[in-house]
Amino acid sequence: MPDPLQVLPAEIVLRCIEFTPLSGIAALNSTTKAWHGFLDTTHKDAVYSSQAHKLYNKNPRSDREVTKLGRDVEAFGEARCDKSFVQYFRGTQGWKDFCKRLMMLERNWCSKRPVVRESVVQVGYDPVWRFKPDFKRRFIVSTSQSGGVCVTDMDDGRMLWRLRREDVRMCAHLEYDQESGTACWDRFGNAIEVWKADEVERGSFHRIGILEHDCETRGFQLSRFNDKETLCVVSSEGKGFVWDLSVHPPKQQKVLEIENEAVGHLDQGKDTVCYSMGQRGYHVCSKSTGEMLGKLDPKDCKNIFHIAHPPAQPNLTMGATNHGPTATVNPPQNPRKDRLTPLKLYNGPHPVPRSPLAIENDEWGSGIISGNHMCGVSRGGRVFICTDFVGALASPARFAETSAILHTEGDGSTFELGGWLSIKNGRCLFEIIDNIYVFSLPAFGQLPETGDAQKPIWATPISSAPQLAVPVSFMGIYDDCIMHTYTTLGFRSPSSRSRRDSDDDNRSERTRAFPTKAIRILSLAPDLSRPGKELSYVEGLEVHDKTPRSTASRSGLAPPTRGAAMQAGLLQLMALLTNNNEDDESSEEGEDFILDDATRADFYASLTEDERRELQESEAMEAAQELEDRQRTAEMMGFEDDEGRMEMLRSDDEDEVAVGRAPYAPSLDDGDDDEEESEWEDEEDEI
Template structure:
């Protein structure tokens, strides 16, 4: 019996609500009647129902409007079927053990711009970055063209930290003062920023973080500050001054109502952003020993060595004919390689050299922490990653913390200088939350759902972050809807004038190779040209 002939269309549509996309795709190829019913008579109702966060039947062109996409993956959507296909293929690529990636390298026009911190603005298609040598730079995301900068002596200190949210940039200057700048103000060109406030502090500031239209600042002197960021050119407004524990190490993050400070070996402390009251602490050493796992360390992807080799062999200076960063190019499926999450501690299956002196869990020092919804992640100096699936519950009691928390230890690559990098990022990509973190010239990409699951070749991925011989750590990285971005240490040619003319009178400039930090983008967006409806 064919349901199309025996049942009303409303009942068939209700049945299809329970069918997966693969089943619906097979039905469209079953008979001409099913193809007509699904793809011509009721495509909006059927395919929109398979997409999350579609509460009303709005235009499919708007479904991806907030997508954080480097590849412009959401542009040009014409139907709910197209939107459904794009989301499915992107999620499938993220889950693949060896996903296909395309690469873009952002080479800056400014000669001395060795990137320190950077933030992408996908809505305005900009990169905002600070430099090791000082200065702030705003670069077109698609062409690498420099749109605006402050690079004079004393304008922006070297190695300045940068925070950014939707047109508001904050960086620090010497003297415990933060500068707040905004774009999109009257009279400003695209990418140009204007100073709207200086925020001095009597306490020694160690870190700051901007999100939820709120700027949170932390001091080693037992103080925290919460500022509201209003619209337009109005300066920030101090909402709350918090009394916190002495010795904050500078890492902090915030949710909509709470701010979290890292206290090193004292774990993570949470406070209400409005009242300033303590919400509790998270102590990683209390994790259940049966919820400790470890990751085997795979070999470096061959494509990364090819990337470095191309740069070393390219001894010519950069020219205006350099390939622009957009669209990402050179598809490869070996830039990211799979590894395994195994039960037990690292020492249970890997002989850790004594020279590494890896601290025990009770003695470990906890650094960067990040919040994403109810998920909390922290990284330690000893190579551990704390994953707490419900941090509000974890703050209630030790038992609640144990119920929702686990730890993943990471195998060092080699040598006695193993240490955990300070950066991590959390983002919901496809059907899973993923975290990325750095250990010894690698970026690990870890799906939250993989932790505690069956031992298998899971899509836990790793990519080199810098030239191994130089050992330069990442200074910023982030994971977004269709890409991974990070700083990457490369080599570039630099023209220098000789100190003394040669005997034959040749005083022409010479070339030398110097290391520099650039922005590297690995795009996981499938090729749009192969997705015609």
């Protein structure tokens, strides 16, 4: 057979190569010098740019994103286009290198036990409620359970800007568009505030409008389509609102008439908006005309599968804990293969369901549209999957062919706090009890497969220890990472005020631990700083890793466990979960949390003999290691132990710090009254 290079024009050969996988191109490249020159020299960019486009769009991507790659691959590696946490495509050396990076990333996503690096970011001292990453501007916008808005540097964890909790209500919902830097959060009175990122001062925002509504609003969602920002709002009183945020001031485009008692979850496609209606499933309407396009009722689905819940985390022991923020944010550290636990998919309903809710009475919450895919999650721990969203609306037969229900061991305990979902690149995130599941969706028009053909399914815990488990309030899946709220023990260094008072009160200057919700980032991006070992890890680390997050000290010894501080953190968490705020007024931020004798006795009684002995040893070591532990934690958190500097502040922490302050916006309602400001500075701590 004659060589195609000798008998066919180069254009025909290139056209044939467009349909050849990369493995075939690699084989051709090694056959003869002529093929090597043709593929890797003469037509290198043409060959690999075509492959790059196929790889980049291999998985069904959200139609709210721009999926076209630029003609210049180096431009794609710029911050404005690189939508990855670790800036994975920065410094790409041509289309071939771009294909290599895509292949390594996809291989890790598709492996049974992917290599994962981790970062845990503590945002001030308040628990995170909602957050949104901006990979273009390299920061994270977040709201808090205590109120306020914070903007945190994505690379080093510094707080760049904030609004005080007097200005933003507690547990405010947040939507964000990173292309334009538009942020939306709700406030009391059925109104939504719209803010815009300042392109001059990085991380700061200015308000551009307030969207008022004449009925009770339950939820809202912001998306971008064809360079047009659309905010959809849902009311429980039979109305839906569509706002155009691409114009200034924002303009209301349409008011939709929908059924009453919408539960508040909604999502939108390019021309559609999907409302969650609880037991009535999901209703889909046209954003432009308001016409009802159809209903998706999961109880009509006949294709049933189930997933067994992963084994419980080991019980908390004082010597093997991994609490608190990591020493660095970006790049993440400590590659391991046990952070995502592989799971199995089986045919049929779950044999031992935890939820007593029958599917006819189940309540459906969050629903997400992503291209042709649509997913929803229920109170009873069921997950609805449809791989032809448009076809299922038009035809009951198509609905039956492309829809499935996944049964899990959910018991409804995490549903009230959100019942969150996230879809990206053919993968779906959802929460079940104390774990987040990562489910690989089937291809367009197909159903999930079991057995050897099963795509990867993983689970990861939502807290650093089972005793700290609190339902997530936001999670998201992105090109190279998974992000979610993560309950753990945060650390607070002594403030300047408490240092000055310590001599008078004879109080020791020790780092205090407290329960909080931080941001956990699981990066699946290969480590490009290690050529040839991008996906390597220390063998056995996933089995025997007992190193605390605060890392070993300079002397090489592991730091002591935090004994009483950990006890205090667990008890504070229990008070937080039970909303026990009766004693908040009597506790000040400068005071350590002290255990009374009865509580200490109960805590010791709950421990095993080994845990009790380990605890006593750790408490004995704390006194000798106190100064070294404080310095290490100060470095980890970005604090300097000098009295005049603290890099990260609580949103209401107004200790008298002269420099290093995180800037904050002035109050939207207060005047320039110095007396009011002074009173606010002395405000007592509320958890």
